[in-house]
Amino acid sequence: MSVPTAALESSICAPLPVLGQNVTVPLVTGGEVTYAALDYAASAPALQRVWDDVAAYAPYYGSVHRGAGYLSQLSTDLFENSRRTVAEFLGCRADDQVVFTRSTTDSLNLLAAAIPADCQVFVYETEHHASLLPWRDARVTYLNAPRTPAQAVESLERALADRDPYGPALVCVTGASNVTGELWPVKELAAAAHAHGARIVLDAAQLAPHHPVDIAELDVDWVAFSGHKLYAPFGSGVLAGRADWLQAAEPYLAGGGASRKVARRADGGVDVDWHTTAARHEAGSPNVIGVYSIASACKALTEAGFEGLVAREQELVGRVREGLAEVPEVQVLSLFGDDAPRVGVISFVVRGWNSSHFAAALSAEYGIGVRDGLFCAHPLVRTLLGSDPQDPGECGAPEAEPGERSLNAIRVSFGAGTPDEHIDRFLRAVSELVREGARWNYRTEDGRCVPDRGEAARVRDSF
Numbered sequence: 001m002s003v004p005t006a007a008l009e010s011s012i013c014a015p016l017p018v019l020g021q022n023v024t025v026p027l028v029t030g031g032e033v034t035y036a037a038l039d040y041a042a043s044a045p046a047l048q049r050v051w052d053d054v055a056a057y058a059p060y061y062g063s064v065h066r067g068a069g070y071l072s073q074l075s076t077d078l079f080e081n082s083r084r085t086v087a088e089f090l091g092c093r094a095d096d097q098v099v100f101t102r103s104t105t106d107s108l109n110l111l112a113a114a115i116p117a118d119c120q121v122f123v124y125e126t127e128h129h130a131s132l133l134p135w136r137d138a139r140v141t142y143l144n145a146p147r148t149p150a151q152a153v154e155s156l157e158r159a160l161a162d163r164d165p166y167g168p169a170l171v172c173v174t175g176a177s178n179v180t181g182e183l184w185p186v187k188e189l190a191a192a193a194h195a196h197g198a199r200i201v202l203d204a205a206q207l208a209p210h211h212p213v214d215i216a217e218l219d220v221d222w223v224a225f226s227g228h229k230l231y232a233p234f235g236s237g238v239l240a241g242r243a244d245w246l247q248a249a250e251p252y253l254a255g256g257g258a259s260r261k262v263a264r265r266a267d268g269g270v271d272v273d274w275h276t277t278a279a280r281h282e283a284g285s286p287n288v289i290g291v292y293s294i295a296s297a298c299k300a301l302t303e304a305g306f307e308g309l310v311a312r313e314q315e316l317v318g319r320v321r322e323g324l325a326e327v328p329e330v331q332v333l334s335l336f337g338d339d340a341p342r343v344g345v346i347s348f349v350v351r352g353w354n355s356s357h358f359a360a361a362l363s364a365e366y367g368i369g370v371r372d373g374l375f376c377a378h379p380l381v382r383t384l385l386g387s388d389p390q391d392p393g394e395c396g397a398p399e400a401e402p403g404e405r406s407l408n409a410i411r412v413s414f415g416a417g418t419p420d421e422h423i424d425r426f427l428r429a430v431s432e433l434v435r436e437g438a439r440w441n442y443r444t445e446d447g448r449c450v451p452d453r454g455e456a457a458r459v460r461d462s463f
Contacts, residue, residue: 012311012312012315015416017048017417018417029365036426038369041229041411043228044416050293062074064285065257066257078292082292083098083278083291089213090238091214097241100238103236104229107239108130108203111224113249113252114249114252115138115168120138120163120170121169123143123171124144125142125145126174128205131173141159150185156193161196170198170200173202174203176210178345180334180335181317181346182335182336202218206343208229208230209229209416211306211310221241222242224237224238227290227293235287246280246281254283258274258280259272261273313414316418316420317346319427320346321338327434329350335380344414350430356444357442358372364440365429370410374408381408385409441453
């Protein structure tokens with residue numbers, strides 16, 4: 001259901017406090033400027049609320065599930081309460097499990113290890129590598145990039161109907177593209193999957209930080225996301241959803257915590273009784289602080305109100321798109337067209353510029369951090385750029401020299417902590433660079449475009 005513009009405007013909230021808001025960085029042209037972090041799609045800055053919660057808990061840190069001491073008991077309660085918080089944040093069903101992992105990539109690899117042996121996997125070529133590549137031991141059907149949401153549903157329905165033999169199947173799809181920011185028709189894809197006897201896993205790495213995700217409402221079987229994109233520190237992730245395949249699979253990691261009972265047999269072997277709860281796939285000492293930080297971020301976003309966060313982000317999306325549209329040399333990349341709903345992730349190329357050169361100039365001359373490359377979604381970016389799938393180019397390692405055409409793109413991404421000034425500076429910088437050119441010389445070093453000389457290089461080398 002669409003929300004009237006007036007209602008959106010009235011519900012817009014202020015940027016949420018995040019770490020690094022006052023960090024200054026040197027410019028090659030002299031002086032310093034407050035850093036504009038516009039690479040949220042790679043890693044969003046941690047919310048100040050999350051950092052404060054973690055700092056308050058840190059003195060009470062203890063091992064979980066195994067200790068009789070007060071701190072261990074407190075940490076165990078915090079760990080399991082965090083699981084319940086995440087389940088509420090995702091709208092989990094009563095019998096769903098929440099498994100804590102290291103990242104979205106880890107979550108999807110865990111699920112890949114748990115699918116039935118004869119399962120067929122269907123995945124679009126538009127996926128991030130985290131959801132494109134884990135299915136190495138399965139029969140995989142790669143679907144071509146659709147050009148409309150309806151085409152995405154139609155191509156999936158055809159592929160599922162034509163599968164042979166007809167057996168267990170899993171569909172993997174992103175909720176929001178990490179390249180274009182466009183929202184995918186998840187609910188419709190879930191309905192198509194279930195109509196053909198398949199299950200579906202949602203890669204919500206780019207969706208969950210920007211938009212409510214409700215497993216029951218979307219009717220997906222699993223959801224995977226990462227803490228470091230949800231305004232929490234690195235090193236924690238979630239796989240939430242149906243328990244049966246997870247309970248039937250061998251533990252993702254074998255070790256303490258995953259086992260309920262281990263006993264020697266008379267023949268000298270070992271018998272193991274594995275847990276059937278989420279602990280089955282959480283062997284070893286867990287990342288308690290990482291798990292707590294995810295729960296804290298879930299609470300902070302919920303309490304701030306997603307309606308207001310979404311409204312403000314959509315305002316920023318509109319400003320960025322309008323600003324880029326005023327520069328004829330800029331081409332914004334899109335699968336579904338200009339009217340497609342999207343989150344705060346926008347990729348583009350600039351005619352006459354190597355993407356790595358342009359991103360380096362934004363950083364060195366304006367203090368703006370964006371991403372350039374193929375964004376760990378090589379097939380998608382090459383499709384959007386109209387290049388051959390066999391063309392050279394690596395994620396984060398452009399081969400072209402400054403001034404040469406590259407097969408990569410530039411990505412600007414933002415979210416709940418982005419100040420208006422960062423967006424204004426970015427748009428001004430794009431316009432000035434295109435109109436006037438870079439004010440500094442750049443060279444390629446270890447596959448990256450860097451300033452040829454100056455204070456920035458000396459500061460970098462001091463770390």
